[in-house]
Amino acid sequence: MPDAPATDRVGFVGLGRMGAPMVRRLAAGGVTVRGHDAASGVAEGLADVLAPVPRAAAAAEGSPVVILMLPDSGVVEKVVDGGLLDALAPGALLVDMSTSEPLRTRALAERVAGCGATLVDAPVSGGVAGAEAGTLTIMVGGPGDAVERLRPLLALMGRVRHVGGTGAGHAVKALNNLLSASHLLATSEAILAGERFGLNPTTMLDAINGSSGRSGSTETKWPTHIVPGTYASGFTAGLMVKDLRIALGLAEAVDAPRGHAARTLALWSRAIDTLGPGADHTEIARWLRERPEEDQ
Numbered sequence: 001m002p003d004a005p006a007t008d009r010v011g012f013v014g015l016g017r018m019g020a021p022m023v024r025r026l027a028a029g030g031v032t033v034r035g036h037d038a039a040s041g042v043a044e045g046l047a048d049v050l051a052p053v054p055r056a057a058a059a060a061e062g063s064p065v066v067i068l069m070l071p072d073s074g075v076v077e078k079v080v081d082g083g084l085l086d087a088l089a090p091g092a093l094l095v096d097m098s099t100s101e102p103l104r105t106r107a108l109a110e111r112v113a114g115c116g117a118t119l120v121d122a123p124v125s126g127g128v129a130g131a132e133a134g135t136l137t138i139m140v141g142g143p144g145d146a147v148e149r150l151r152p153l154l155a156l157m158g159r160v161r162h163v164g165g166t167g168a169g170h171a172v173k174a175l176n177n178l179l180s181a182s183h184l185l186a187t188s189e190a191i192l193a194g195e196r197f198g199l200n201p202t203t204m205l206d207a208i209n210g211s212s213g214r215s216g217s218t219e220t221k222w223p224t225h226i227v228p229g230t231y232a233s234g235f236t237a238g239l240m241v242k243d244l245r246i247a248l249g250l251a252e253a254v255d256a257p258r259g260h261a262a263r264t265l266a267l268w269s270r271a272i273d274t275l276g277p278g279a280d281h282t283e284i285a286r287w288l289r290e291r292p293e294e295d296q
């Protein structure tokens, strides 16, 4: 028997809405997982698919690959500096699959390299349903050899897109969500104008989906979550605002045009002031429908 590939043992930190189903995919693919989450009982609740460990550092010990699926860059840095960095094995791959900030990712990669390990950023798109089905789009930034080593492991969770060097995955993810948030706002304004003109939203969407205005918002979000009024995409408005802030911060840092991004963020921020950050992001359409024009 040949030796098992080194990516068959993984430490996994952050077992929330996304992390838990991703671990299930890894376990189903034959990967041995040591898992940690700060919330008590969460890792233990997944004991059928992982070995629960009490600290992030313990997830890294003896693991050639450590995956992070945490809320944001601040938490990622806290976990890395809270003992994980010292526990990384030489040559280990630290994979940040959270939606983090690309410039902070580059800075963190230098410190990880200083310890003889490699940071790869691999944020995802596709939501909880994609995590459960193993159909996430995984936007990967990092050195080619490290990405190739990770490819079979990542392929258990979705489609791998190697988009550039360190930080590139986090940049593409945030910029993708700038587009997604923009499309949803624009679609919602268009459909609401049509409604007030007396048109049927479903009839409009059917025509638009055969025309140049189509997008994920016209093809999926409006028909599946907004027209039936279920608002259950699984992705919160608060996370969308976080991603918009990352995209705008990136555009500012490289001095790119950003008037549209700034206005999009301002509208989404006003929406979560009313809806709350835990609202489903598709509720932006409901918010627009219920707000007086002058508040928008």
Ligand code: NAD
Pocket: 013, 014, 015, 016, 017, 018, 019, 036, 037, 038, 039, 042, 056, 069, 070, 071, 072, 075, 078, 079, 097, 098, 099, 100, 124, 125, 126, 127, 128, 234, 235, 236, 239
């Ligand atoms: P979540 O809040 O459900 O899960 C995060 C987990 O991290 C929680 O279980 C929490 O207890 C744990 N955690 C927080 N601080 C910790 C610490 N210091 N040490 C260990 N564990 C800690 O979030 P999620 O929806 O799973 O999202 C995770 C990441 O994926 C975010 O960056 C998010 O933007 C991104 N994302 C989410 C979705 C989605 O649909 N939910 C889609 C794509 C990307």
